[in-house]
Amino acid sequence: xxxxxxxxxxxxxxxxxxxxxxxxxxxxxxxxxxxxxxxxxxxxxxxxxxxxxxxxxxxxxxxxxxxxxxxxxxxxxxxxxxxxxxxxxxxxxxxxxxxxxxxxxxxxxxxxxxxxxxxxxxxxxxxxxxxxxxxxxxxxxxxxxxxxxxxxxxxxxxxxxxxxxxxxxxxxxxxxxxxxxxxxxxxxxxxxxxxxxxxxxxxxxxxxxxxxxxxxxxxxxxxxxxxxxxxxxxxxxxxxxxxxxxxxxxxxxxxxxxxxxxxxxxxxxxxxxxxxxxxxxxxxxxxxxxxxxxxx
Numbered sequence: 001x002x003x004x005x006x007x008x009x010x011x012x013x014x015x016x017x018x019x020x021x022x023x024x025x026x027x028x029x030x031x032x033x034x035x036x037x038x039x040x041x042x043x044x045x046x047x048x049x050x051x052x053x054x055x056x057x058x059x060x061x062x063x064x065x066x067x068x069x070x071x072x073x074x075x076x077x078x079x080x081x082x083x084x085x086x087x088x089x090x091x092x093x094x095x096x097x098x099x100x101x102x103x104x105x106x107x108x109x110x111x112x113x114x115x116x117x118x119x120x121x122x123x124x125x126x127x128x129x130x131x132x133x134x135x136x137x138x139x140x141x142x143x144x145x146x147x148x149x150x151x152x153x154x155x156x157x158x159x160x161x162x163x164x165x166x167x168x169x170x171x172x173x174x175x176x177x178x179x180x181x182x183x184x185x186x187x188x189x190x191x192x193x194x195x196x197x198x199x200x201x202x203x204x205x206x207x208x209x210x211x212x213x214x215x216x217x218x219x220x221x222x223x224x225x226x227x228x229x230x231x232x233x234x235x236x237x238x239x240x241x242x243x244x245x246x247x248x249x250x251x252x253x254x255x256x257x258x259x260x261x262x263x264x265x266x267x268x269x270x271x272x273x274x275x276x277x278x279x280x281x282x283x284x285x286x287x288x289x290x291x292x293x294x295x296x
Contacts (some may be wrong), residue, residue: 002026003207004061006090007051007071007108008045009036011164012156012196016069017043019200020207023195028065030057030072030191052086055093062097067104070094070137077170077255078251084134091137094146095151098229104210105151106203107141109190110264111217118189120222123215123270138215145213152214154206157192157266158217160197160284162291167191168254168284172233174253180242181234184249186234189263194220195281205275216271217247220279223265232285236293 003020008029009014017040027285028044031037037047050057062068070091072270074083091107098105113131114121127138141151158166165172168191175181199218206216227243235242249257271277282290 001066001207002028002064003063003069004028004030004048004066004140005069005071006030006094007056007073009039011069011158012073012199012255015038015072015196015200016203017045019197019204021045022131023204025204028061030061040122041282051087052090055089057089058093059097060088062094062105062151067106067209067210068094068098069106069203071108073108080255082133085134088136088140091144095147095149098149099144100148102150104207105138105141105144105149106210107151109138109141109153109155110135111155111157111219111266112259112264112270114266119264119265121217123217123268142213148210152206152211152216154203154216154218155266156199157194157217157219157221157264158284158289159194159196162195163288163295165284166193168229168233168288171229171253171257171260172237172293174256175230175233175237175239176296178252179232180240182239182242182252183226183230184244184246184261187225187230187243189261190223190225191229191264192219192222192266193224193284194279195216195283195287196242198277198279200283202275202277205277208273211274214274216278216295217266217268218271219268219292220266220281221284222296224284226260226263228285229288232288234290236288
């Protein structure tokens with residue numbers, strides 16, 4: 001299968017590229033820079049020059065492929081709302097090239113905004129309409145079904161290895177800036193997690209066994225307590241570990257305060273049953289223990 005990928009040079013995308021090629025697929029990866037193009041060539045992929053801002057390049061890449069995986073996203077959180085709108089437009093551009101065909105489109109989303117604090121999200125939960133979050137990747141993908149696009153959604157938790165850990169990477173930066181590694185209250189809120197190699201394998205399985213309208217959870221650990229995460233970060237940075245009240249979370253963590261307080265727990269039971277996926281990579285805390293904190 002010839003697969004067009006956005007985000008193909010990123011942390012998760014580069015691992016998905018290797019997974020797909022290793023399984024015998026061809027990959028056409030989008031690259032914004034010469035360095036990105038070189039990394040794709042080195043991995044054995046073809047290069048499609050362009051960016052998420054270029055709708056015509058997105059459409060031409062999708063039109064030349066048997067399937068599309070959308071992993072690209074601008075992670076500049078100082079312009080988050082703008083990045084979310086760009087993401088929505090990119091999904092619509094990709095969909096316009098696939099409408100009326102059975103070629104799969106897998107759109108990347110997250111496990112946040114599905115359930116109330118303290119609950120565990122499942123594949124059956126719809127995004128909460130009143131959740132104050134501007135990213136609507138899943139909603140945009142599901143809307144494409146009505147236009148004859150064979151779309152599915154991959155919901156990601158904190159994706160990690162010993163270099164990056166999703167939102168925890170930002171929490172590490174905050175801890176260094178604040179001089180303490182903090183958690184809220186008793187630290188019982190938790191975040192779901194998955195090793196990047198397991199996430200990449202799930203993208204491949206979802207592509208090979210594609211089901212229009214499916215929603216998959218790339219979750220290996222249902223919820224890692226925030227206190228345990230803060231303690232691992234504290235050890236790595238050699239900083240004190242402290243509890244802060246919920247009303248101080250926004251000031252301490254910035255835009256991430258609500259997520260730290262409420263948690264992001266999710267199950268993948270239905271995904272595992274449907275696709276036969278069995279994650280086997282290291283746990284989040286194991287990767288935090290083995291990482292080099294001097295890079296932060």
